[in-house]
Amino acid sequence: MKVVVVDYGLGNLRSVAGAVERLGAQTTVSSDPTTIQDADRLILPGVGAFADGMANLRARGLVDALQEAARGKGRPVLGICLGAQLMARESEEFGLHPGLGWLDARVVRLAPVDQSLRIPHVGWNDVSAKAGSVLFQDVPERSLFYFVHSFHIDGMGIDRAAMCDYGQPFTAAFEADNLYGTQFHPEKSQLQGLQVLRNFLERT
């Protein structure tokens, strides 16, 4: 199985690739459109600003390749944090920016009711997974995952696989056909995070 971690110049590719390798899968970190189109599993990592993420994907000519792999061939894609957000229609981070548009969803700012809660939301928080979720198979109930973000994905068009609460409930993970996304960082969430990655590799 060819697992490709998409390199678009944002985010910690090394730790994502390292986590996948730890699970025994062969991983390529690549920004080559052909390699991406031919992948069996794609991971779209990413930390940073939405507009930069899209600009980088375009500058590297990766939008069509991702489109072909995800929509054309229906390959499983896992987006992590910004990588998950990029699948949305648009984001309101620093202005309104169009995304890949694979999901009928928007990326909006966290707005906790409790004003004393600090933004960004950084740290380990509880995630409650929906029964039957693929990504959370064999993950104990109420496991903790590591988050670091100020925006989250929001929309009726996504199947919320897991929720988190930070002064407001928000989508911690989604599963929509072959598209998977986590707002948290599985590659930084120790054993439970590795299990989520394992599920993506082995159960999708």
Added chain:
Amino acid sequence: MLRKRLITVLTLNDGVLFRTRNFQPDYRYTANFVDAWSVDELVALDITRPGEGSREHFHRAIAELSRQCFVPLAAGGGVRSVDDFHALLGMGADKVVINTGAVENPGLITEAARLFGTQCVVLSVDARRRTDGTYEVYTHFGSHPTGLTPEAWARRAEDLGAGEIMITSIDRDGTLEGYDNDLNRQVADSVRIPALVCGGAGRWKDFVDGFELGHAAAVCTTNIYHFTETSVRSAKMFLHDAGISIRES
């Protein structure tokens, strides 16, 4: 509920792990140094003095930590430019800690936040208590007074795009006398971003005080554990018993 974090700070001198006292490398660790599976987060700081070692050695240590540890890893020490951010992130760091470089060029905070996101920029503020009880920010390993007050500098850094503030009391570093929670609270309360507090923890109770009196989102320790499996666990058990919401396993 978002858990309070227990962060392990590693200070590396020319790629070798040292503990520090009042910011001087003091004792070289010889034991197997990190039990990555029970800490919440790692911060690795290069404390190599200019001209005394190779940056390469630090980078290699970061790459090694990143390969082995599936927890967030922040790295810093001597960061002056966006290129330095690129280098550390390329080695596998998730966040970059800046200190002197940000005081010299506050625009670096904004530039880095724009390129890598605010969550990537951890502003480290080293402060010393003045005789009148107020505080002053120091740079260059705690050797240069800046005339800045920690609260004002933290607030400005937040506006410029910093994602977290790491507050260190130079006076308490390595003393095991407990955090300077007056300092911590003043800074934590002046910003909305999470505050990480550092310097002086010597007993588990100091962690509780860091959260409750210092208003910390995370307490950092450099010297308290000698990196054994039980020390982190005991610390967390103590915090749990004290009613602090932490991640237990």
